[in-house]
């Protein structure tokens with residue numbers, strides 16, 4: 001079964017050399033995470049534990065300049081870093097989506113999209 005949570009953070013960045021995003025600007029980022037596992041004692045993982053871990057990872061980005069944390073702070077690089085940090089904490093992550101606005105997002109997804117079947 002898959003369990004998902006989401007959290008948000010607000011941060012500034014600039015994308016070096018980009019015609020539009022090369023100037024400092026901000027986003028309200030939304031991060032969605034899903035983990036997969038067997039149900040034990042009624043749960044795959046406690047929602048609060050998963051949210052605590054996600055917050056621990058993204059809190060350092062909140063109200064900060066992302067260029068201090070990433071050489072090139074694109075949504076793709078942010079998504080990959082969050083995915084790797086979740087994996088390092090031993091979670092069986094199957095999806096991470098980072099949205100920099102409601103109409104722009106990137107996603108790592110390790111399972112087929114069932115809506116295409």
Ligand SMILES: [Zn+2]
Nearest residue numbers: 013021025027
């Ligand atoms: Zn941006």
